[in-house]
Amino acid sequence: MSSAKSREALVQELEEAMRRSSAQGVMYGQAVAEVAGISNSDMECMDILLLEGRVTAGRLAEVTGLTTGAITGVVDRMEKAGYVRRERDESDRRKVFISVIEEKAAEIGKFYVPMQEAMLKVWSSYTEDELRLLLRFANDGHKGVLEATAALKSVIDTPPEQRAKLKMPPKSRR
Template sequence: MYRPRDTRRGHLVAEIVADLRRYSVDAQHIGHAFANLHGLNATDLQALIAVMDAELAGDPITPGRLGEHLNLSSGSVTALVDRLERGGHVRRGRDTADRRKVFLRYADRGAALAREFFRPLGQRTDAVMANFSDEELEVVHRFLTVMVGSMREHRDDVRTARPETPRRPPG
């Protein structure tokens, strides 16, 4: 954990770390509210975000890649995708070049639900970003890109070190 020194930079870094933590917690609360509203669990929500991110990047995700991303077995991924497909959140599609390959895509119904729920947040986000210059936004983007990479590295390290069976606290 970062321990700030009695410097302006130390205080600024400590404030940024606290802001990131608060942002993360608030984002989780909003995500859980969306999930609860639509009968989804935390893993369902993570899967939907992964499907959306892959589509936005122009590289639709396969069930296998989704399983790697979520650290799930193939059987768990199949059950997850089946559940999300039944709920109208995702759809399976075949690759036009290789019909054996399946891609997961956001279904129209699921995308509409997400747009409706997150539209006010998007409007707030747009209003906040309008107050920053392009140069400032470039710095923020660079910072967040590096922070996300660092967080993912740590997540992967934690997954690697985690024992196969969850430990329960004594008592």
Template sequence: MLVERILQTLRDNAGRSLLLHQKIADGFGLNSTDLMCLDLARHETDLTAGRLAAITGMSTSAITAVLDRLSKAGLVVRRRDEHDRRKVFVESTGRHEVEVQRAYAPLGAAFRELLESYSERDLEMLHEFTKRNGELVSELIAIIEAERVAAKSAASKQDAASKTS
């Protein structure tokens, strides 16, 4: 029964997190996907659209649209590789770091206060859970994307076969 309550709470919190991130993204004139892509890419060096697609599980065409919006907002610039002109790197303009940090500061402070109310042992368990939860979510994103690609491929083959019949 406790597992079911935790699962329901996780689902509820995921929905609330999406709403919170959208409110913050609104302040930048972005959508929550754009802001999350920007945040997920913060530790990447030599970031390409393909790498960002891999990190997020989004298609490269969707990532191109995200990068167009981020570029228009002045948050990223595109730079061609000096050795392979076909390769384009995405770089932060630096503008977003301070602004995003400021926007998320109240959330960070509230979470810090909440976390500091737990024992060291509880924090170790929470850290392990959140780490494994993130890994699981990344795996599920990859599975869902692979299933969509496979279904799209199968539908295209079926469509092509029906046209030749």
């Protein structure tokens, strides 16, 4: 019974299942923001900061897609709440680095514990070989999403006249 389901049906089920669980993942993030008492955008910036450590205001704007003005607001709020600190770059004094204050940020990290525990529980029912496959998929998937994001964004940058039918050559920016 190697084909109880056709490959096509399998792929379709996969698509739907992935969509559902990623939607639920988004909602988890919102719930964390709510419990932590900070806005969604602030939370997203914290995530970036926790991953990259020390980032300029401009890069936050770039990554989140917010305007620099909005980022000023985000950083004001997070600084006031004690999560981050502004540090002017001494070699280029226009730049402002935002850096995480670890002790305070750890309070937020706690809210990810239920998620980590749930995932550990799920993974505990898989063999090591299966986990290796999942890891391969997570990495392949990440690359795929990056690719898709680039393809989609090239649509944004295409002037409306030319936008009629979408093509995929990723346009190099910056």
